[in-house]
Amino acid sequence: MSPKPWLLATRPKTLPAAIVPVWVGSLPAGFGWAGAEGVDWLLFAATLASCVCIQIATNLFNDAIDSHKGADTEKRLGPKRVTATGMLSARSVMLGALGVCLLAAVIAIPLIQARGWPIIAIGAVSLVMAFAYTGGPFPLAYRGMGELFVILFFGFIAVFGSWFVQSGEGPGALQWITGLQVGFYSSALIAINNLRDVDEDRESNKRTLAVRFGKKFARFEIAVFCLVPVVLSLVGSALFFPWYALAALTLPLGLAIALKVKRIEPSAVYNRFLGMSAGQLIGFAILLSLAFVLHHG
Numbered sequence: 569m570s571p572k573p574w575l576l577a578t579r580p581k582t583l584p585a586a587i588v589p590v591w592v593g594s595l596p597a598g599f600g601w602a603g604a605e606g607v608d609w610l611l612f613a614a615t616l617a618s619c620v621c622i623q624i625a626t627n628l629f630n631d632a633i634d635s636h637k638g639a640d641t642e643k644r645l646g647p648k649r650v651t652a653t654g655m656l657s658a659r660s661v662m663l664g665a666l667g668v669c670l671l672a673a674v675i676a677i678p679l680i681q682a683r684g685w686p687i688i689a690i691g692a693v694s695l696v697m698a699f700a701y702t703g704g705p706f707p708l709a710y711r712g713m714g715e716l717f718v719i720l721f722f723g724f725i726a727v728f729g730s731w732f733v734q735s736g737e738g739p740g741a742l743q744w745i746t747g748l749q750v751g752f753y754s755s756a757l758i759a760i761n762n763l764r765d766v767d768e769d770r771e772s773n774k775r776t777l778a779v780r781f782g783k784k785f786a787r788f789e790i791a792v793f794c795l796v797p798v799v800l801s802l803v804g805s806a807l808f809f810p811w812y813a814l815a816a817l818t819l820p821l822g823l824a825i826a827l828k829v830k831r832i833e834p835s836a837v838y839n840r841f842l843g844m845s846a847g848q849l850i851g852f853a854i855l856l857s858l859a860f861v862l863h864h865g
Contacts, residue, residue: 573655585754586623593730604735621672626698628665723751749797756793764838794822811859
């Protein structure tokens with residue numbers, strides 16, 4: 569069987585949402601923040617690979633479950649889904665998701681050896697939520713809780729966990745600020761996706777926030793997710809070090825996204841805005857890294 573359907577099912581364009589929080593969460597350790605002794609690259613690699621696996625598992629569960637519930641149809645404006653189009657069977661995709669979950673757990677063994685039971689707790693909850701995002705008796709994405717899920721797991725928990733792995737310490741003010749920034753930027757991806765699919769989701773009873781509160785709310789939500797992190801970068805420059813303000817240079821891209829979704833009705837062109845949003849997330853990580861380098865000379 570061609571690997572192309574499986575590559576498509578992993579949704580590579582969503583993977584920055586798993587990569588950036590590990591990057592940003594581990595970054596301060598490389599500069600001795602709060603007494604950290606540098607980045608342990610083996611633990612960094614294990615954290616990154618495990619988080620990417622959890623993201624892929626979430627995507628695979630979502631592909632199979634959305635198809636079963638009728639949320640992905642021939643009217644879909646976004647990228648093709650492998651289950652709905654028949655490229656892969658639902659059973660294969662679900663088994664693939666479970667296999668990737670197992671892989672995530674195996675990869676996390678060095679993290680457990682280094683930091684103990686907190687990693688088991690974080691990992692177990694994350695794996696359960698990978699399924700619960702669209703599956704189970706209370707699927708979060710179908711109850712308008714997708715953005716909250718992303719802020720919590722791909723923002724706070726991923727950033728806090730990555731910092732804990734490197735330092736053995738709990739989150740401080742820096743991790744709370746960066747966790748919220750990453751969570752908001754990542755949630756912009758979900759919000760753009762949901763605005764694009766609002767009509768299809770309404771027909772399939774997928775009660776996203778865009779469906780519940782309408783397009784005007786969804787556009788406002790996207791603007792908040794794109795622009796509030798810019799304000800937080802200025803807050804960070806006052807709380808931590810002046811160079812932190814460099815991360816506010818995502819502003820032009822955030823404004824462009826907010827204005828485009830305001831002016832253009834949901835359509836396939838929103839796929840381009842998703843790419844811009846992913847670029848915004850990666851750009852934030854690059855700019856924050858540069859800020860730390862300049863701060864430490």
